[in-house]
Amino acid sequence: DHFGDRLIIKGGKIVNDDQSFYADIYVEDGTIKQIGENLIVPSGVKTVDAYGQLVIPGGIDANTNLYSPQKGLNPADDFYQGTRAALSGGTTTIMDHVLVEPGTSLLTAFDQWKDAAEQRACCDFSLHVDITRWHEGLYEELETLIKDKGVNSFLFFMAYKDKYQSSDSQLYEAFSVLRDLGAIAQVHAENGDIIDEEQKKLLCLGITGPEGHVISHSEEVETEAVYRAITIAKQSNCPLYVTKVMSKSAADVIAKARKKGMVVYGEPITAGLATDGSHYWSKDWAIAAAFVTSPPLNPDPSTPQYLTSLLACGDLQVTSSAQASFSTAQKAVGKDNFTLIPEGTNGIEERMSVVWDRAVATGMMDENEFVAVTSTNAAKLFSMYPRKGRIAVGSDADIVIWNPKETRIISANTHNLNLEVNIFEGLEFRGVASVVISGGRVLLEDGKLNVTEGSGRFIPRKAFPDIVYKRIKARSKMAEAHGVPRGNYDGPVHDVISMTKSVPPTPTTRGPPCPKTLTGPRNLHQSGFTLAGAQIDDHIPRRSAQRIVAPPGGRSNITSLS
């Protein structure tokens, strides 16, 4: 009886991302069976009353960290607490990040996450895999994950120097592989090199409190990395998803790139839409530390509104929470050094309300767009559509009855997380989930949350999501470069003599971090074999200099210089 109840949702206004209409919904076996008026349904069906309210697809939170440890600390809210909070806020699917420690197996980490979530999660979940050290040896694991395990999105870090950070070369290689396999590249976009230097500088200045976090992770550093990530994605023709867009200028870079036709998506988070970075300067260390996340909340108080407006006009596409909770005692590990504070903010529960309050209630966005940014877009991008993200016959019965008139005040005392601090403490949001149905079962009703640990299912996702990859495929065909067919150059060639020391004229021969790449096809004339000292044939000029003095077929006129 894993399958849920038989339900009929009556009298609500169904809101999808494309249109709204009045209809009833009949749910059986955890899926939506019928939509329409005057439905013929079996008897004994539970009726859910939705009069005067909106019936929307359950929210999808595309970015949570409920299981990834930081500096050896496990999050205070795990899959159970986290998904419980998600459900209470109207989110019925989460996408959690599998953080693979450098040098460990992707598959092992994935299995570990999946097991943990299957035991604990109360709502459906899917998984992103975070790759912290790229090398070509990962190809097979990637292929398995994408083709057999249902993962189609991978996160790379441009920050966390000497820990998780990937170099531009690594990103390019990884992006190329992901494109071939049909996955989406996600980036944590911040310039780790600069951050590292700035952190050192600040600690030397004696700034050790949480304000050092925001000072060292300046807006520009985020913007620069977003710009670079987009450039790399453009070059490798890979779709890009920028997680946690926290600043105006970073959002602008994404918007501009989209105007130029880039396949790039931006994800603002609950915290970035609802509050700003002024709290880092709070006199209360615990409060200030609670806001520590990367990229940090922006001290510019106009940021939330700006991000909301870009979200409303479609320049940013997905809202997530980037939920990662660490208790005050855990955060206090960095009480004398802000670089040691575990990073993460809450937001999994407040996400949908924040978007409604800041965007829909203010008139920036309509209810359909609201469904798009909280659910449908994520479902489309990550290949869960139309199973998730839509109210349609055959879709999963993840349904939320949304009451736009009700309000709630956020407080750490009343939220569903273990955390002692809520970064939205005291804020009032319009728009509340009054009924939450997940997998056909009513989990929230009349303010009562009734979840079952371990009832969440893993949602596998297919490669090559259409919304993302249609354009990429077309461009791959277009983008093939062609050489110019020329006759052979038969003019004089300058003799290169001093090849002894300055061997690497070619910029790549020495360095790429993965050993395999050394066998690139370049410079076929030279081998690594050299002889030291004078050789017997030193007086004979290098062969390439005279090879085609008299080419077969006669001389061409390549060297006429006029």
Next chain:
Amino acid sequence: MSDCRRQWNREDELPVYLAGPITTGPNQRKTYGMFSSVEGAFESKTIDFENYAVGRKGSRTPRSGSRERLLDTGDPISKTPSEARESSLNGSPGERDEARSRAELSSTVRAPRNLTQPYGGGFISERLLIKGGRVVNDDQSFYADVYIEDGLIKQVGENLVVPGGVKVIEANGRMVIPGGIDVNTCLMKSYLGTQPVDDFFQGTKAALAGGTTMIIDHVAPQPGDSLLEAFERWQEAADKKACCDYSLHVDIPQWNENVKDELELLVQDKGINSFQVYMAYKDVYQMTDSELYEAFSFLKLLGAVVLVHAENGDLIAQEQRKILGMGITGPEGHPLSRPEEVEAEAVFRAITLGNRVNCPVYITKVMSKSAADTITQARRKGSVVFGEPITASLATDGSHYWSKNWAKAAAYVTSPPLSPDQTTPDHLHTLLACGDLQVVGSSHCAYSTSQKAIGKDDFTLIPEGINGVEERMGFVWDKAVAMGKMDENQFVAVTSTNAAKIFNLYPRKGRIAVGSDADIVIWDPDSVKTITAKLQQSAAEYNIFEGLESRGGPVLVLSQGQVVYEEGKLHAQQGTGRFIPRKPFPDYAYQRVKFRNQVKHKQGVTRGIYDGPVYDVAPIPKYITPSPSAKTSPTSHQPPPIRNLHQSNFSLSGAQIDDNIPRRSGHRIVAPPGGRSNITSLG
């Protein structure tokens, strides 16, 4: 100028020859920015000549010094700096007295040596009067005569009283402009051991023929070479060969501790204030962002201008491999592997680094619209960044890489490449005209076709470099002024004055004013010439501007007060060029930086001490694996990061005797002096 200099402590340590000619006089000039007029530039024409002559002699020191090194290798460098230091220590409170004492000192020391230089007396006696010209500076134009003596401009004005027997040059109403300054040439940059075909002699000859009277060449040491030695090699070669004044940028091929000492020496004693770093050429010159950050920070302390070759080397390396893998080996692979985005991205990153460090950044070779736009936007936001388009990017485009003629296609190979977008030159001219880009260089680096042919089967091996030193001023006139985009004053600014300001040569160079060097060009806006390799000064067989028409050109060129080019004839003399030392902290680049330094002071929040519970961190084995960026970086001399001050690398394996005692940081301040604070009230 000097009042700003005074704020810097380093001024006291400046050697004699770094003290400019103008700074010691009573009528000091102040700069008010690029487009404003200079106060007092034309007011008091009576000048203490003696005073300037002193500066002049002093400033010739380094070159004599290097001559001396040539002759007398026993005691290479020690004399010049020590002398200089001594004299500046002797400086008396009054600035003029100080200058005089310097004069005595240096003249007594130098006198015998000057006699040994045959050309020394030659030009000093030269007296010239340029009559009836329209003097065009970057701020204004006016009709005036210019009187020149001893290689200096002595008087500017109408109805000048001049000694008899002066050679008179009739300008006939034509423009009299400050000689051009080409800030980017590579006349000695070797590639796989082969030298460019245009050396300092050929290159400066070409420069003079185009109206450029000063070049700043790039000293390009290989990784591992000593910067100082490379600098001396360059200076020696240029002293022997250059026909016009020159100065030098030094390229930093890799970043490490040794480099720092050499940089300091170069800035303080050698008169170098600009250094180039590379974001491209992976595994050869490329620096990581961390290294760039350190380099920027260090160069800022020295007061130098950071030149950046902005391209993302990682991406280029990847693209090159891909393109070679596709079987594309011809020169078209060059632009294909270095698309515009890769340049724009690196420009963006360089500016970000510059902003974070609060350091002026100068982008060499702006070749594409998007790179130029990136600079423009950053300037709108207040970044101190300068952009340098070059002759080639202003006059031609990258379509030629697809030429069927390999030699022709290869001639265009330079990095960043010319953009295949044909609207690029026009766009760059527009930005140049409105001041968003500031300086026109040439990036002249001429390789013969047979040298280029080293890469005939692999485009990555083609030596990079194009011509343009001779055509530079002509094309700016033709494409910007003659088209009505730019006026003649802005023309002077972008071809000469701005460069002089950024690199601290102003007002000695880049201006026609009393006391400035007599590097003067009489410019004919109507002369038309067709560029062809047959008529060029450069020794390269190919000219990338072949067949293009260019309106506007020099009629007469004066370098150090001597006529070196007249009506198509060059009278350049090998070895007459002097090294022009440059002081650090150019006002034009550093004034804003200095103020921002004061403003940007960061402060922490004063809080009570956190006294709540602290989670016990199990001592995890510390993560030591080197980062990929460290692995690929050419240097291994990075200082260990300071982060995580609580943990040391010292660890004990297995169970320890005090395992049962919790870590100390967990309860250090349970009862802090002064009582508990209420930090942890979470409500």
